[in-house]
Amino acid sequence: MADTATLGSTSDDYVAPKRFNPWPVVIFICLFTLAILFLAPTFGVLLSSVKTTRDIALGDLWAIPSSMYWGNYIEVLSNPAVHGYMLNTFLVAAPATAFSIGLGTLAGYVFSKLPFKGSDLVFLLVVSGMFFPPQVILIPLFRLFNLMGLIDTLWPMIIVHTALGIPICTLLMRNFFATVPNPLREAAILEGASEWQVLTKIALPISLPAIAVLATLQFTWIWNDFLWPLIFTQSDEKRTIMLGLVFMKGQYSVAWGIQGAMSLIASLPTLIVFLFFQRYFIKGMTMGAVKG
Amino acid sequence: MNQSNTFWRVALLALPLSVFALIIIWPLLSSFYYGFTNWNGFSDNYDFVGFENFGKLFSDRLFMSAAINTIIWMAIAVVLPTVLGLSLALLIDSHVPGGPIFKTIFYLPICLSAVVVGQVWVWIYQPDWGLLNTIIEYVTNDRFNYAWLAKPDSALYSVIVAWSWQATGLSMVIYLAGLTAIPGDLLEVCELEGATTWQRIRHVILPLLTPATVVVVALSVINSLKGFDILYIMTGGGPFNSSDMLAMHMYNESFKKYLMGYGSAISVVLFLVALTIIRLCFKQLKKVDEIYG
Numbered sequence: 109m110a111d112t113a114t115l116g117s118t119s120d121d122y123v124a125p126k127r128f129n130p131w132p133v134v135i136f137i138c139l140f141t142l143a144i145l146f147l148a149p150t151f152g153v154l155l156s157s158v159k160t161t162r163d164i165a166l167g168d169l170w171a172i173p174s175s176m177y178w179g180n181y182i183e184v185l186s187n188p189a190v191h192g193y194m195l196n197t198f199l200v201a202a203p204a205t206a207f208s209i210g211l212g213t214l215a216g217y218v219f220s221k222l223p224f225k226g227s228d229l230v231f232l233l234v235v236s237g238m239f240f241p242p243q244v245i246l247i248p249l250f251r252l253f254n255l256m257g258l259i260d261t262l263w264p265m266i267i268v269h270t271a272l273g274i275p276i277c278t279l280l281m282r283n284f285f286a287t288v289p290n291p292l293r294e295a296a297i298l299e300g301a302s303e304w305q306v307l308t309k310i311a312l313p314i315s316l317p318a319i320a321v322l323a324t325l326q327f328t329w330i331w332n333d334f335l336w337p338l339i340f341t342q343s344d345e346k347r348t349i350m351l352g353l354v355f356m357k358g359q360y361s362v363a364w365g366i367q368g369a370m371s372l373i374a375s376l377p378t379l380i381v382f383l384f385f386q387r388y389f390i391k392g393m394t395m396g397a398v399k400g
Numbered sequence: 401m402n403q404s405n406t407f408w409r410v411a412l413l414a415l416p417l418s419v420f421a422l423i424i425i426w427p428l429l430s431s432f433y434y435g436f437t438n439w440n441g442f443s444d445n446y447d448f449v450g451f452e453n454f455g456k457l458f459s460d461r462l463f464m465s466a467a468i469n470t471i472i473w474m475a476i477a478v479v480l481p482t483v484l485g486l487s488l489a490l491l492i493d494s495h496v497p498g499g500p501i502f503k504t505i506f507y508l509p510i511c512l513s514a515v516v517v518g519q520v521w522v523w524i525y526q527p528d529w530g531l532l533n534t535i536i537e538y539v540t541n542d543r544f545n546y547a548w549l550a551k552p553d554s555a556l557y558s559v560i561v562a563w564s565w566q567a568t569g570l571s572m573v574i575y576l577a578g579l580t581a582i583p584g585d586l587l588e589v590c591e592l593e594g595a596t597t598w599q600r601i602r603h604v605i606l607p608l609l610t611p612a613t614v615v616v617v618a619l620s621v622i623n624s625l626k627g628f629d630i631l632y633i634m635t636g637g638g639p640f641n642s643s644d645m646l647a648m649h650m651y652n653e654s655f656k657k658y659l660m661g662y663g664s665a666i667s668v669v670l671f672l673v674a675l676t677i678i679r680l681c682f683k684q685l686k687k688v689d690e691i692y693g
Contacts, residue, residue: 131597135496142488143505149520149565150508152531156523164529211416218412222405230417237424239678241626243647244667245427247434247660250441252427271423274416303408332513334629339655350515354633357519364523371516382511390507393570394577 157181157368164364180369190373192345193352198377200262200337200348201330204269209322211270212277213315217307219278220285221293231282237275242335250339264340265348269330277322280395284318285311321392324385328378349374428671434664441660453665462641463666466649469556473645474624476557480564482616485571486609490601492572493579503576507569514566518633521562525549549635552642559634559643566630567623571616578612579605610688618681625674646670 156164158176184190219231253264293306301309312319337348347355353374360366382389435453439446457463488506492499509517524531525548536544548558582605590600628647631637637644637652646666654663 132494132496135491135494136498139488139491139496139498139502143502146506146509146565148531149524150512152523153520211419214412215416218409222409222412224406224409234417234420236678237420239622240428240674241622241647241667241670243626243628243650244431244671245424246651247441247654247664247667248427248430249423251430267419268423271419274420274424278416303404303412307412328511332511332515334513334515334632338632350513353515353519367519371519375512375516378511378513382508386504389511390573393510394573 153368153371155368156364157372159365161363161365177365180363180365181373183366184369184373189344189352189356190349190370193347193349193374196262196346197331197348197350200265200269201327204266204273204330205323205326207266207270208273208277208326209281209319211274212279212281212322213307213312213319215274215278216281216283217285217311219282221288221290221306221311222303231278235275235279237272238279242272246335246339253340259340260342260346262346265330265333265336268336268340269326269333273322273326273330276325280318280322280392281315283395284315288314317388320385321388321395324381324389325392328381328389331378431664431667431671434661435668436665437661439661439664441654441658446661449661453662454669456662457665457669462644463646463649465641466637466644466646469642469644470624470627470646472556473560473563473627474621476560477564477567477620477624478617480560481567481571481620482613484564484568485616486575486613488568488572489575489579490605493576503572506572509566510569512566514629515633517562517566518630521558521565522549522634524562525558550639552639555635555639556643559631562634563627563630567620570619574612574616574619575609578609582608611685614681614684614688618677621677622674625670625677 155171155173157180158178159173160177160179163173163177215234219227249264249268250259253259258264288311292310296306296310297303332350333348334350334354337351341347341351344352344355353370356370357367360370436448436450437446438449438452488502492502496502512520527533527545527547527550530548532548533544533546546554548554586604587600590604595603624645626647627645628651631643631645631648632651635643637648647670650663650666650670653659653666
């Protein structure tokens with residue numbers, strides 16, 4: 109404290125010479141150039157999606173089109189298979205997001221408010237589930253779902269994403285519940301509230317921001333997943349959008365414009381989620397990563 | 401009171417822990433077991449073969465090249481997104497105008513799926529009109545149509561660059577989060593003491609960012625072990641297995657050749673490597689915690 113005080117007083121005596129500082133300009137130009145480079149790939153797809161296949165074949169993929177061509181989007185959006193893929197993905201992502209957050213809430217509440225002997229160890233075990241390569245559990249799960257007759261349904265994806273979401277949901281909910289003051293819980297219990305009522309009436313309403321974080325993260329991850337649908341689905345009717353994208357690509361192997369439109373339509377839900385919930389998304393990404 | 405606490409512990413933990421045990425722990429243990437069998441994925445009859453699968457790994461040329469590729473991938477994936485992400489974070493943190501917009505731009509690729517990212521970069525690497533060759537042609541003023549993804553020399557590296565494009569955003573935000581944790585008056589003191597920007601970064605900011613660095617490096621390494629989606633889209637491990645990685649090799653052996661026992665053995669190796677790395681990182685983080693509190 110004393111140190112900063114003395115330093116503070118010296119700074120009063122010190123008069124900085126007013127000079128032009130070039131650094132902000134240099135930094136801005138650096139960032140601007142890098143931003144252009146970073147945007148180029150996405151921008152290229154955007155461009156190709158509004159061009160005819162003929163225009164692209166003529167070698168002008170990267171040129172600005174003289175007129176917008178919406179045919180690629182019309183072709184993709186009027187394809188009933190695409191509707192099926194989108195619906196399937198939604199039918200997997202929505203329940204799996206809800207279930208994993210629900211289960212993470214239950215576990216996170218116990219680890220935060222009702223710790224017991226050895227609970228730290230159990231918590232660590234659950235959280236470590238975030239790190240191992242998913243390929244390790246692929247074969248036994250394939251066998252399990254095969255025995256249950258669930259291969260080529262949406263159930264395996266819902267179940268697996270629910271389970272794989274438990275580590276991060278438990279971690280974030282536990283950390284968030286830790287900010288709910290303990291006396292609040294104790295007072296409620298003394299007044300006759302049950303643990304369940306404390307969880308749903310006191311802890312959960314306070315934790316809505318944490319739930320927003322998790323919902324955006326989980327939905328994005330599940331929507332973008334490729335590995336599990338690749339293993340667990342066989343027929344075209346049960347494919348999710350990412351899988352559909354890969355298999356339709358073969359069908360339109362030289363129609364780059366259509367592929368571009370397809371990629372953008374498949375990314376639209378996560379792009380919308382990202383743009384609207386950016387704050388939560390980034391928070392969740394850093395929390396999930398840093399705390400691990 | 402205590403008794404009711406026990407009741408609620410059991411009641412609230414029962415569902416999450418049983419789902420976790422059934423879908424994660426049990427399959428993990430089963431994988432270890434299958435790794436010692438010659439199961440083909442369908443038949444009910446299979447034999448316990450001891451360490452045969454694990455011994456086979458060493459004579460499997462494809463496994464060895466996949467392992468080497470995974471190590472190459474890790475090395476580059478640790479350096480490229482980490483250095484780029486750190487530089488971007490430092491630049492953005494200097495309160496440059498438009499900072500939030502830049503942050504969004506660099507972060508945006510993360511919300512795209514590996515499938516879309518892979519596809520985008522397949523176009524960039526197109527020999528005839530891809531962005532990369534177009535730029536090279538423009539700069540050198542000469543005809544250039546190198547097939548980046550179809551040449552064994554460049555396929556792996558081309559995929560790594562695509563992967564890094566997406567991964568940089570994540571390391572950037574982790575570093576940005578680390579930077580906000582550095583007390584502002586500490587940096588002010590440095591400035592008053594006459595430290596140059598470079599000295600400040602080198603002797604104050606970087607050491608304080610060590611926890612963030614450990615996290616970024618750990619994530620890069622772990623994610624490179626998982627690396628599958630983008631590789632599947634861009635090269636499928638080809639040409640001639642030149643870009644094959646462990647996760648890809650495991651998928652091929654298990655679901656293309658139906659050697660599930662052997663595939664399980666590969667996944668066990670993957671798991672053990674991941675476990676070792678996680679433990680190393682945790683140790684490092686603990687050490688960092690002790691030094692910097």
